[in-house]
Each structure stands twice: as structure tokens, then as C-alpha cells.
Amino acid sequence: MSASAPASAPSDSRTRPSPGGARTKAIRSGPQTKLAPGTAPPFQRFLDAYREDVWRFLLASVGSADAEDCFQETFVSALRAYPRLRPGSNLRAWVLTIAHRKALDAHRARSRRALPVADIAELAGDAENGSARTSPSTPAAAARDEDLWHAVHGLPERQRCAVLLRFVSDLPHREIAATMECSEEAARRSLHEGLKALRQEVTAV
Amino acid sequence: MTDAIERTLIVGPGSPNGTRADAAAAARRLGERIAAEGLADIDYAPVDSPFGTLYAATTRRGLVRLAFPEESLDEFLQRLAHRLSPRILAAPAALDPVKRELEEYFAGSRRRFDLPLDWSLITPFAKRVLRKTAAIPYGGHLSYAEVATEAGSPRGARAAGNALGSNPIPIVIPCHRVLHSGGGLGGYGGGLERKRYLLELEGALTPRM
Numbered sequence: 001m002s003a004s005a006p007a008s009a010p011s012d013s014r015t016r017p018s019p020g021g022a023r024t025k026a027i028r029s030g031p032q033t034k035l036a037p038g039t040a041p042p043f044q045r046f047l048d049a050y051r052e053d054v055w056r057f058l059l060a061s062v063g064s065a066d067a068e069d070c071f072q073e074t075f076v077s078a079l080r081a082y083p084r085l086r087p088g089s090n091l092r093a094w095v096l097t098i099a100h101r102k103a104l105d106a107h108r109a110r111s112r113r114a115l116p117v118a119d120i121a122e123l124a125g126d127a128e129n130g131s132a133r134t135s136p137s138t139p140a141a142a143a144r145d146e147d148l149w150h151a152v153h154g155l156p157e158r159q160r161c162a163v164l165l166r167f168v169s170d171l172p173h174r175e176i177a178a179t180m181e182c183s184e185e186a187a188r189r190s191l192h193e194g195l196k197a198l199r200q201e202v203t204a205v
Numbered sequence: 206m207t208d209a210i211e212r213t214l215i216v217g218p219g220s221p222n223g224t225r226a227d228a229a230a231a232a233r234r235l236g237e238r239i240a241a242e243g244l245a246d247i248d249y250a251p252v253d254s255p256f257g258t259l260y261a262a263t264t265r266r267g268l269v270r271l272a273f274p275e276e277s278l279d280e281f282l283q284r285l286a287h288r289l290s291p292r293i294l295a296a297p298a299a300l301d302p303v304k305r306e307l308e309e310y311f312a313g314s315r316r317r318f319d320l321p322l323d324w325s326l327i328t329p330f331a332k333r334v335l336r337k338t339a340a341i342p343y344g345g346h347l348s349y350a351e352v353a354t355e356a357g358s359p360r361g362a363r364a365a366g367n368a369l370g371s372n373p374i375p376i377v378i379p380c381h382r383v384l385h386s387g388g389g390l391g392g393y394g395g396g397l398e399r400k401r402y403l404l405e406l407e408g409a410l411t412p413r414m
Contacts, residue, residue, distance in 0.1 A: 040291040043291055044293055047294070054228070056218075059227075067231075071228075076238075079245065080244070148210060164214075
């Protein structure tokens with residue numbers, strides 16, 4: 001038994017857009033619907049449900065050195081935009097869209113810093129850690145995994161994104177297209193080209 | 206080769222256990238940052254008590270909710286999300302003053318709560334009743350009819366009882382200090398055993414042998 005009895009809900013006036021809203025365009029399609037109170041789960045539950053998906057995507061996309069910052073930025077942005085979520089939004093695709101943008105920012109900041117040598121060393125280190133922890137059955141398999149993650153980091157951003165969203169995050173093509181803000185056809189093409197490049201790169205080594 | 210590449214991508218970098226632990230640690234640091242920067246609308250944490258684990262929630266205004274153990278964490282969070290805001294985060298440190306005052310109260314060393322309260326879950330009539338209730342001193346009590354009269358509706362003892370039953374911040378807003386005029390305990394949202402316990406703790410009721 002609870003000490004509280006159901007009472008009339010306060011009128012909801014929290015759905016007005018805020019200046020920071022431009023970063024969360026994934027929820028813009030269609031008319032901005034007022035969120036009925038209770039539509040979004042408590043943010044803590046949302047964080048509990050998707051933190052591993054976001055972490056995996058970011059680790060694969062930006063590596064362990066930048067994953068923490070991107071993770072924080074992703075969920076802080078999500079928290080800011082949270083009351084404006086449209087009812088029926090796919091929360092997982094939505095938060096991965098935000099993570100995708102933060103990963104792009106990190107990649108761009110990294111290329112602006114122009115430290116390719118340090119970069120490559122760091123990414124190789126990530127791949128090494130990753131494959132050491134997954135402990136592939138043979139040293140050859142470990143080396144192959146390492147090469148693969150290295151090659152993923154080296155892909156053009158749209159290809160990298162399509163590949164990661166498809167395989168690491170298991171999103172359907174339609175959601176990948178929405179996340180990347182392109183047509184489904186373009187998303188399929190990026191995915192195809194990314195996979196082709198990875199096969200060439202990894203078999204060539 | 207093709208399948209091997211796709212398989213490795215699907216497995217992802219890092220081990221499943223490593224990812225789970227790293228994501229949990231990152232989420233914890235995120236929670237600390239959000240609490241420190243005050244980005245959530247509602248902070249909550251469990252609070253130990255002689256009744257078991259209570260859940261407490263605060264907003265920027267103050268303590269907005271205290272729930273007895275019968276209310277599951279999910280119900281507690283869903284209700285707050287529904288009625289106030291879904292921006293709710295676990296923030297143990299933010300609830301430290303609440304934990305401290307409750308601990309002192311249950312130890313018998315605190316007779317008045319100094320916590321700021323957020324009354325936004327309380328309807329206007331219930332607010333009148335609960336404000337009068339909040340003014341009943343430690344160790345004292347009023348009858349339902351007296352509280353109703355003080356709240357401005359002399360014949361509204363039953364309505365006052367309902368308002369007390371809807372108290373979202375029991376113990377701190379001491380609805381346990383309202384009794385039947387004949388001396389009976391009346392009702393209590395948290396169960397009569399707890400009402401008796403609180404009244405005995407405050408010395409308003411002689412312990413039963």
C-alpha cells in the first residue's frame with residue numbers, strides 16, 4: 001500500500017522547444033507532438049536500458065580514449081531533450097542517433113588536432129585490448145580482429161557509421177537511414193561500400 | 206572471410222563482461238556529473254529506516270516524495286515521471302540531508318524536520334490539511350475533525366482523512382499525528398502498525414505491553 005493516492009496530474013507545460021534542441025533532430029520528423037505525461041520512461045531506466053548499446057557503439061566508433069567523453073555528451077544531450085521526445089519514439093534508435101553525432105564530433109575534432117601518428121597508435125592499442133579481452137581462439141584470429149577494427153576506424157565516416165549501426169548496434173536499414181539522415185538506399189550503399197572496403201583491407205594484409 | 210568479418214563486427218570491440226562493467230562505470234560517473242550540475246528535475250535514492258528501505262525524491266524545491274517499502278521502485282519512478290517529469294536520476298549524494306534527518310528522527314534525536322519541501326504533488330485542499338498537519342508538534346496530535354476545521358471545512362473530517370491518506374511525504378509531513386477524536390488511531394497509508402510505531406517513538410502513545 002502506498003502513502004500516495006492517485007490524484008489529478010499537473011498540466012504539462014514542459015514540452016516547449018529549447019535553444020539546445022537543434023542537436024536532437026532525430027525526433028523532428030512529423031509535427032512536434034506534445035508529449036503526454038508519462039510517455040517517456042524515467043530517465044534512470046532509459047540510461048540503464050541503453051548504456052551498454054551506446055558504450056559498444058562508441059567504443060567501436062571512436063575507441064576507448066574518446067568513448068567516455070562521447071558517452072557523457074550523448075546522455076547529457078539526451079537528458080536535455082528528453083521531455084520533448086515524441087510519443088512512440090524508438091528510444092534505442094534515438095539515443096544511438098545522438099551517439100552517432102557525438103562520435104562524428106569526436107572524429108572531426110581528432111582530425112583537426114591532426115595527430116595521425118598518436119591516433120594510429122592509440123587506435124591500434126584499442127584494437128589490441130579489444131581482441132585480447134575477447135580472446136579469439138588463435139593468435140592469427142586476434143591479429144585479424146585487430147586489423148579489422150583498425151580498418152573500421154579508417155573508413156570514411158558515412159561508411160563507418162553504416163557498418164557500425166548495422167552490425168555493432170543491429171539497427172535495421174530504415175533506422176540507419178533515419179540516424180544518418182539519408183535515404184534507405186543511400187544507407188544501404190554506404191553499408192555495402194564500407195563492408196567491401198573492410199574485406200579488401202583485411203584480406204590484403 | 207566475409208562471415209568472419211561480419212561476426213567480429215557483431216561481437217563488437219571488447220568482451221561482453223568488459224563492456225558491461227565499463228558502461229556501468231561510465232553511467233555512474235554520468236550520474237555524479239548530472240547531480241553535480243543539477244541537470245535532472247528529480248533526484249532519488251533509497252533511505253534506510255526501521256520500516257525497511259524507503260525511497261525519497263527531491264526536486265530543486267525540496268523533498269517531494271517519500272515512499273514506504275510496499276511501493277516498488279518502478280511504481281515510485283513511473284508515478285514521478287508521469288506526474289512531474291521523466292528527468293529522474295539516482296543521485297545518492299543529493300539525498301544525503303534527507304537521509305541524515307530521517308536517521309536522526311528515527312534515533313529519537315530530531316524532533317523537527319528542517320528539510321525544504323516541494324508541495325507540487327499535493328492538491329489545493331490537501332495542501333490546506335497537510336499544512337495544518339505539518340504544524341502539529343512532535344509528541345502532539347489532533348483529531349480529523351480538528352484538522353478539517355483548521356483547514357477551513359469543519360464538516361470535512363472524511364475529506365481531511367482522504368487528504369491525509371494522499372500525503373506524498375509521510376513521516377516528514379506528520380500525518381501520523383492525526384487521530385480519531387475518541388482516541389482511536391484512525392487510518393494510515395503506511396499501515397496502522399507504523400502509525401503506532403511513530404507515535405510511540407514520539408512519546409505520544411504508551412507502548413503496548
